[in-house]
Amino acid sequence: MARKPQKSAKSAPVPTPANPGNGNGPIAVAEERPTSGGQKPPKQASAKLEAIPRVASVPPEPAGPPPQMEPMRTSKTEVIKRHDMWDQSLRQLDDVARLISLDPNIHSMLRHPKRTLEVSVPVRMDDGHVEVFQGYRVHHNQYRGPVKGGIRYHHEVSMEEVKALAMLMTWKCALMNIPYGGAKGGVVVDPRKLSEGENERLTRRFTSEIMIVIGPDKDIPAPDMGTNQQTMAWMMDTYATLLGHAVPQVVTGKPVSVGGSLGRIEATGRGVSYITAAIAKELNLNLKGLRIAVQGAGNVGSNAAKALHELGARVIAISDVAGGVYDESGIDPFKLFAGMGPKDTVQSQHPGKKISNEELLKLECDVLIPSALGGVITERNAGEIKAKVVVEAANGPTTPEADKILEERRIVVVPDILANAGGVTVSYFEWVQGLQYYFWELDEINTRLHKVMSKAFLQLWALARRERVSLRTAALMISVNRVAEAAKSLGLFP
Ligand code: NAD
Numbered sequence: 001m002a003r004k005p006q007k008s009a010k011s012a013p014v015p016t017p018a019n020p021g022n023g024n025g026p027i028a029v030a031e032e033r034p035t036s037g038g039q040k041p042p043k044q045a046s047a048k049l050e051a052i053p054r055v056a057s058v059p060p061e062p063a064g065p066p067p068q069m070e071p072m073r074t075s076k077t078e079v080i081k082r083h084d085m086w087d088q089s090l091r092q093l094d095d096v097a098r099l100i101s102l103d104p105n106i107h108s109m110l111r112h113p114k115r116t117l118e119v120s121v122p123v124r125m126d127d128g129h130v131e132v133f134q135g136y137r138v139h140h141n142q143y144r145g146p147v148k149g150g151i152r153y154h155h156e157v158s159m160e161e162v163k164a165l166a167m168l169m170t171w172k173c174a175l176m177n178i179p180y181g182g183a184k185g186g187v188v189v190d191p192r193k194l195s196e197g198e199n200e201r202l203t204r205r206f207t208s209e210i211m212i213v214i215g216p217d218k219d220i221p222a223p224d225m226g227t228n229q230q231t232m233a234w235m236m237d238t239y240a241t242l243l244g245h246a247v248p249q250v251v252t253g254k255p256v257s258v259g260g261s262l263g264r265i266e267a268t269g270r271g272v273s274y275i276t277a278a279i280a281k282e283l284n285l286n287l288k289g290l291r292i293a294v295q296g297a298g299n300v301g302s303n304a305a306k307a308l309h310e311l312g313a314r315v316i317a318i319s320d321v322a323g324g325v326y327d328e329s330g331i332d333p334f335k336l337f338a339g340m341g342p343k344d345t346v347q348s349q350h351p352g353k354k355i356s357n358e359e360l361l362k363l364e365c366d367v368l369i370p371s372a373l374g375g376v377i378t379e380r381n382a383g384e385i386k387a388k389v390v391v392e393a394a395n396g397p398t399t400p401e402a403d404k405i406l407e408e409r410r411i412v413v414v415p416d417i418l419a420n421a422g423g424v425t426v427s428y429f430e431w432v433q434g435l436q437y438y439f440w441e442l443d444e445i446n447t448r449l450h451k452v453m454s455k456a457f458l459q460l461w462a463l464a465r466r467e468r469v470s471l472r473t474a475a476l477m478i479s480v481n482r483v484a485e486a487a488k489s490l491g492l493f494p
Contacts, residue, residue, distance in 0.1 A: 085164035085374060088400055093167070096476040099469075106487045110170075110480070113163050114147075114181075115139040119209035121187060123202045126195050133202060137185040137210045139219060140166035143486035145179035146217055148252075148424060150224025151206075151231065157186035161374075165395055169424070171479035172417040176456050178428045183219050185210065191226040203231050207238040214239070216249035216435075222427045223253040225373075228299065229265065233258055249434040252427035261430035262442040263449070264423075269303025269371075270446065271422015271453050272393045273311055276304075276367055278457045279389055279414055285366060288312040293365040293387065295319050295357060296372030297337075297346050300393050300420065304369055305333035313367075317360050320346050321372070324360040327352030362386060370397035377402045385411060392416035407470055415472035417479065418456055425452050 090111055097107045121133040136159050139147045149169040152162075162184045169182030187206055191199060213219055223232055232254040239250045248259035256262060263270070280287050290313040294301045297320040305315045314330040322345040325331065336349055347354050361368065361381055368387035370376055374396035377385065382402035390406065391414045392398060398406065398413060406413050426449055433439050464474035 084160075084399075085396060086160040088396075089164040089167045091400065092476060093480065096473065096480050099467075099473065100477050100481055100484075102480060102484055103488070105492075106484045109487065110141065110483065113138050113140045113166060114142060115213065116159065116163065117210060117213055118159060119206070121202060121206045121209055123198060123205055125198055133206075134188040135186070135206045135209060136162040137213055137219070138162045138166040138183060139213065140182040140184075141170045141483060142181035142218075143483055143490055144174060144181055146181065147183035147219045148173060148180040148222065148427065149183035149185065150222045150253075150423075151227050151235075152184070152186035152224040153189050153191040153226030153231075154186065155188060155190040157188045162186050168395055168417060170483060171476060172421050172424060174479040174482040175417050175460070175475050176421045176425050176428075176452055177482070178425060178452075180220075180424070180428065183221075184224075185221060186224075189226075199231075200234055203227075203234040204238045207235045208242060211239065211242060214250060216247055216431075220249070220427075220431060221251050222423070223299070225298070229253060229255045229260065232260075249431055252430040252434075253423075254430075259430075259434050261426055261433055261445060262440070263445040264426045264430055265299065266303045266307070267426035267449060268300045268393070268420050268423035269305070270307045271425065271449060272300065272304035272369060272371075272391060272419055273307030274422070274450055274453045275414055275419050275457055276308060276313070276369070276389075276391050277311060278454060278461075279391070279412065280367075282461060283389065283412065285388065289314050290367060291316050291365040292367045292369060293317040293360055293363045294369045294371055294393075295324070295360050295376065296370065296394060298372070300423075301369070301371030302333060302337050304371060304393055305331075306337070309333050316365060317355065317363055318346055319355070319357050319360045319372075323347050324355045324357060325350040325352035326355045326360070326363065367391055370394045373397070375399055377406070379405060382406050383409070385409075387411060389414065392419045395420065403470070403472065413470065413472060415475045417475050418453075418460060418471070421456070422449055422453060425449055 093110060115138070117137045119135045121135045122130050123133060125131050136157065149166055165184035166182045169184060171182070173180040173182060187202065189202065194202065214221060221235060223229065232251040236248060236251045236254055236258065240246050253264055254260040277287055280290060292308055292313050292315045294305050294315060294317070297318050301318065305318055309315055309332065315333055316328055316330060317324055317326040318331060318333070325346050327350070331350060331352060336346065340349055358381065361377065362384045364386045366387065367389045368385065369391045371393035374394060377390065377398040379399065379401035382405035385406065389412045390398065395416050397416070403413060426445060429440070429445055429448065460471060460474045460478055463478060464471050467474065
C-alpha cells in the first residue's frame with residue numbers, strides 16, 4: 001500500500017555551518033551524539049579537533065582569466081570536461097593551502113601525483129579480434145600509508161580524471177583518519193558493452209599491466225563505477241596466480257567467500273545514510289519522512305536508498321543512466337531492486353512518473369543525493385536545485401562554480417570525501433581483517449563504521465562552524481593539515 005505523502009520535515013532556509021543563524025559563534029564539540037534511530041546505536045566517541053590554526057587573514061586570489069568551463073553532454077546528464085576535474089582539484093588545494101597557511105614546499109609536493117602509470121590493455125574479444133583499451137593507475141600521495149583507491153570502468157575515464165580522483169582519495173582517507181594515501185585507476189571502456197568473458201579477460205590483463213605498482217603493502221585497489229566484487233575477485237586471482245601464492249589483501253571489495261568483509265557491498269550507501277542522519281539532526285530536519293531524491297541506482301545509490309528507507313526517510317525519486325522515476329508517496333527501494341536484472345532500469349521496474357536525470361536534480365525535496373557521475377551539478381543547474389541539503393555520494397558531483405551558487409543559496413553541501421567514505425572505511429576494515437586472517441561479525445563492522453563516520457562528521461561540523469566555512473572547506477582543511485603533519489614528520493629524501 002502506498003504511504004500517504006507527508007509534509008516536508010521543516011521549512012527552509014536551514015542554518016548552514018557558514019551561516020549558522022542565531023546562537024552562532026565558536027563552538028567546542030567534544031562529545032559524539034548518536035545520529036540514527038533505526039540502526040545500532042554507536043559507542044560514544046570523542047570528536048576533539050586537532051590543532052588547526054584559526055583562519056586569520058586570507059590573501060586574495062590572484063586575478064586572472066576565468067577557467068574554461070565548456071560543459072559537454074553524456075547520455076542523459078550534463079557533465080564537466082574530465083580534464084577540468086584535475087584543475088579544479090588543484091584550485092581546491094590552493095585555496096585550502098592559503099586558509100591553513102600550508103608550508104609552500106609541502107604544498108607544491110601535494111600538487112603533483114607521486115606516480116602515474118598509463119597502460120594499454122589488449123583483449124581478445126568474443127568475435128576473435130583484438131581490441132586495445134587504455135588503462136590508468138595513479139598514486140597521489142603515500143605519506144600516511146599505502147595508497148588505496150577504486151578502479152573505474154567507464155568510457156569517459158581519462159588520466160586527468162584519475163589524477164583528480166586519486167587526490168580526492170588522499171583527502172578522504174586523511175579525513176577518516178585511516179592510514180592510507182590516495183590512488184585511483186580506470187579503464188576507458190563501457191562495461192555494458194562487454195560480455196562476461198571479455199570483461200574477465202580485460203580485468204586480468206589490466207591487472208597484469210598494473211602489477212608493478214599494486215600490492216598489499218603499497219597499493220590496494222577496490223571497486224568503483226562499472227566494477228564490482230567479481231572484478232576484485234578476478235584481480236586478486238590474477239595477482240595471486242602470477243606470484244604463485246594467495247594474497248587476499250591485495251584488493252578490497254572482494255566476495256566474502258575469498259576474504260571479503262561482511263558489510264562491504266553496502267558500506268558506501270550505509271555511510272551515506274549515517275551522514276544524512278547526522279546532518280539532518282544538526283539542521284533540525286526530521287529523519288522520519290525526510291524526502292530524498294537519489295541520482296544513480298548502482299551500488300552506492302541503491303544501498304543509500306535502502307539504508308535511508310530503513311531509517312524512516314522517504315525516497316521520492318531515483319534514477320539510473322536511462323532516467324528516473326518520481327513518486328511522492330515514496331518508493332520502496334527493497335521492492336524496486338528485488339529481482340532487478342542487469343538489463344532492467346528503474347523506469348522498467350517502477351510504475352511512478354518518469355523523469356529525466358536533469359529533472360531529478362531539480363526536484364523539490366529535502367535531500368538530494370547524487371550517486372552516479374561527477375560534475376552533474378554545474379553553474380547551469382545549481383540555481384534550480386531545490387533540495388535543502390546535497391549529500392555527495394558520488395565523487396565530485398558538484399563543480400566549484402556550482403558549489404558557490406549553492407552556498408549563496410544556503411543549500412548545505414556535504415562533501416564527497418565525507419559522505420561516501422563508508423566504502424573506503426570498510427575496505428580498510430577488510431584489509432585489516434585480511435592481514436590478521438580474523439574476520440569480524442557484521443554488527444561489529446557497522447558499529448565501527450558508524451563510529452568512524454560520526455567522529456569525522458562532528459570534527460568537520462565543529463570546524464566549519466568555528467571558521468564559518470563550508471563543510472567542504474572544513475573537510476579539506478582537516479585532511480590537508482593531517483597530510484602536511486605526516487609530511488613534516490617524514491622529512492624529505494634524500
Ligand atoms: P555503479 O556502476 O554501481 O552505479 C552507477 C550508477 O550510475 C548506475 O545506476 C548507472 O546507471 C548510473 N549512471 C551512469 N551514468 C549515468 C549518467 N550519465 N546519468 C545518471 N546516472 C548514470 O557505481 P557506484 O559504485 O554506485 O559508484 C557511483 C559513484 O559513487 C561514483 O561517483 C563513484 O566514484 C562513487 N563511489 C563509489 C564507491 C563504492 O564503494 N562503490 C565508494 C565511494 C564513491
